Amino acid sequence: MIKKILILSIVLSTFMVAKTPKEIYEKNCVECHATLPSSLEKMFMSYIKTYSGERDTKIAIKTFLKKPDLDTSVMSEVFLDKFGVKKPTKLNDKELDSAIEYYFNQYKIKGRLN
Amino acid sequence: MLVSRSKDINLFRQSEKVSLIRFLVLYTILVASLLLLISIFYYQSQEKLMYAQYTKLLNTYANSQIKKLKNLHHYFPQQTRYPRSTKFKSAIYDSEESRIFSLLEKEPQYFDNKIYRTDGKIHLVHTLDTYYLGAKYLIIEVDEDRTWLENTLKYILILGAIAFVILSIFGVFFVKLFLKPMRDAILLLDDFIKDTTHELNTPISAILNNIEMIDTSQMSEKNKKRLTRIDIASKSVSLLYQDLTYFALGHKMQKKDEEIDIKALILNRMEYFFAIGNSKNIEFILNLEEVYLFIDKAKITRVIDNLVSNAIKYNKRNGTITIDLTPMGFSVKDSGIGIPKDKIESMFDRYSRFNNTEGGFGIGLHLVKSIVVEYGFAIKVQSSLDVGTQIYVDFRSKGYTL
Known part of the structure; x- marks a missing residue:
C-alpha cells in the first residue's frame, strides 16, 4: 500500500511540478540525440547555415519538430538514409518553445567568436 | 539754335542698359545652372x-573572407578566432541584420546597398549564398x-571657370547681336527726330517772322482773326519745336550758366503766351x-x-x-481741370500724359523735371x-538764388 502511494505521488509530482527549460531539453532532446553520431551542436550549425537569423532558425526547428519531413530536414541525405526522420514531438507549444530557446542560447555564435 | 546731325548717340541709354542687365542676369543664371548640371553629372560619373x-577589389576580398568563414564554420567551436586581414576590416550580420561579429570602425x-561611402570609409555589402x-x-x-574626389572637384572648378568665361564671352556677343536691331531702330528714330527738328527750324522761323511783317x-x-489764329498755331508749333530740340539734342548742348533776370524773362515770354491765352x-x-x-x-x-x-x-x-515769382521760388497756378492724385507722381515721367484730350508728346514736364x-x-x-x-518750383534748395 505504502509502495503504491509512493509511486502515485511520484507520478503525480512528475505531472504537477513545472519543469525548467533545461530539464525539458535534456530529457526530451539530449537523451535521444546522445545515441546519434551527429551532435546537437552540429545540427545547430546546419540550421543557422540554412536559416541565418534567430527568429527564422527557431521557427524552422519548431516546424520540423512538430512535423518532421525529409524535405525540411537540414541533415544530409546519408544521415537521413541511415537514421531516417524523427517522430513528431509530444511536447506542447510552450514546452517546445522553452526547449528551443534553451537550445539556441546554448549554441548561438554571437559572443563566442574572438 | 544750331542742330548737329552727328550720329554719335549714347547707345547705352537707360532702357537699353536695363535690357542688357536683365539679359545678362538671365544668361548668367542659365549658364551657371547648365554648368552646375554638367558638374553634377561629371561628379556622379566619377563616383x-x-x-x-572599389567593387572589383572588395569583391576579391569578400570571396577570400567567405572561404575562411566556411573553414571556421566547419571547425567551430574548436576554432573561434574570426579571420582577419591587414588589407581590410570585415563584419558578419545575420538575416535579421543583427551583428554576429564585427571588426569595423x-x-x-545600409544592408541593401551593394557599396557606399561613410565617413572616409568604403563599405561593400556582400550577401552570402x-x-x-x-x-x-x-x-x-x-x-x-x-584623391578621386580632389581631382574631380579640381577639374570641375578649373573647367567650370574656363567654360563660364567662354560662355560669358558668347553671352556678350549674343547681346550685341540681339540688341543690334533695337539699337538700329533707336538710331533711326534719333536721326529722324534730329532731321525733322532741323528741317522745322527754318519754316517756323519764316512763318513767325512773316506773320509779324504782315501789314x-x-x-x-x-x-x-484768321491771322491771329495762324500766329497762335505757329507759336504752339514753335514751342513744341523747342522742346523737341532740347529733348533730342539736350545732351549735346553746352551748359551756359549766367545771371538771368527771371522777371524780365517771364515778362518777355508772356508776350508770347498772351496771344495763345487770349484764344481761350x-x-x-x-x-x-525782382x-x-x-x-x-x-x-x-x-x-x-x-x-x-x-x-x-x-x-x-x-x-x-x-x-x-519771389526770391523763394516760382509758381504757376491755373483754374483748370486738375490732376487726379494718383497721376501726380507719374506726371513727370517721359511720355506720360494723364489726359488725351489735349495734344502733345508728354515730354514737357519730363524736361521741366530734369532741368529742375x-x-x-x-x-x-x-x-x-x-x-x-x-x-x-522752389529755388532755395541749393542756394542758386542771387
Whole structure:
C-alpha cells in the first residue's frame, strides 16, 4: 500500500511540478540525440547555415519538430538514409518553445567568436 | 539754335542698359545652372567609376573572407578566432541584420546597398549564398582614397571657370547681336527726330517772322482773326519745336550758366503766351518780384514755357492763370481741370500724359523735371479736380538764388 502511494505521488509530482527549460531539453532532446553520431551542436550549425537569423532558425526547428519531413530536414541525405526522420514531438507549444530557446542560447555564435 | 546731325548717340541709354542687365542676369543664371548640371553629372560619373573600381577589389576580398568563414564554420567551436586581414576590416550580420561579429570602425548604414561611402570609409555589402556561422551579410571595410574626389572637384572648378568665361564671352556677343536691331531702330528714330527738328527750324522761323511783317491795317476783321489764329498755331508749333530740340539734342548742348533776370524773362515770354491765352480768353495775374538766378537761359526758358503752356492748355475757357515769382521760388497756378492724385507722381515721367484730350508728346514736364533736378531745385504740385493745379518750383534748395 505504502509502495503504491509512493509511486502515485511520484507520478503525480512528475505531472504537477513545472519543469525548467533545461530539464525539458535534456530529457526530451539530449537523451535521444546522445545515441546519434551527429551532435546537437552540429545540427545547430546546419540550421543557422540554412536559416541565418534567430527568429527564422527557431521557427524552422519548431516546424520540423512538430512535423518532421525529409524535405525540411537540414541533415544530409546519408544521415537521413541511415537514421531516417524523427517522430513528431509530444511536447506542447510552450514546452517546445522553452526547449528551443534553451537550445539556441546554448549554441548561438554571437559572443563566442574572438 | 544750331542742330548737329552727328550720329554719335549714347547707345547705352537707360532702357537699353536695363535690357542688357536683365539679359545678362538671365544668361548668367542659365549658364551657371547648365554648368552646375554638367558638374553634377561629371561628379556622379566619377563616383560611379570609383565605386566600380572599389567593387572589383572588395569583391576579391569578400570571396577570400567567405572561404575562411566556411573553414571556421566547419571547425567551430574548436576554432573561434574570426579571420582577419591587414588589407581590410570585415563584419558578419545575420538575416535579421543583427551583428554576429564585427571588426569595423564604422557601423554599417545600409544592408541593401551593394557599396557606399561613410565617413572616409568604403563599405561593400556582400550577401552570402550559404550562411556560414549564420551570417547572411558580409561587410568589407577599407579606407577611402580621396584623391578621386580632389581631382574631380579640381577639374570641375578649373573647367567650370574656363567654360563660364567662354560662355560669358558668347553671352556678350549674343547681346550685341540681339540688341543690334533695337539699337538700329533707336538710331533711326534719333536721326529722324534730329532731321525733322532741323528741317522745322527754318519754316517756323519764316512763318513767325512773316506773320509779324504782315501789314494788318489793310485787312478785314475776319482776316485779322484768321491771322491771329495762324500766329497762335505757329507759336504752339514753335514751342513744341523747342522742346523737341532740347529733348533730342539736350545732351549735346553746352551748359551756359549766367545771371538771368527771371522777371524780365517771364515778362518777355508772356508776350508770347498772351496771344495763345487770349484764344481761350484766359486772364493772367502776374505777381513778379525782382529775382536773379545764375542759370542757363535756354533751360530756365524751357521750364517757364512748359509750365505756362500747360497751364493754358489744361485751363478752362475764361479761366485765370496766376504766376508768382519771389526770391523763394516760382509758381504757376491755373483754374483748370486738375490732376487726379494718383497721376501726380507719374506726371513727370517721359511720355506720360494723364489726359488725351489735349495734344502733345508728354515730354514737357519730363524736361521741366530734369532741368529742375539738374539745378537742385525742388518741385511741388498741388491739385484739386475741377479747381485747378499749382506747380511750384522752389529755388532755395541749393542756394542758386542771387
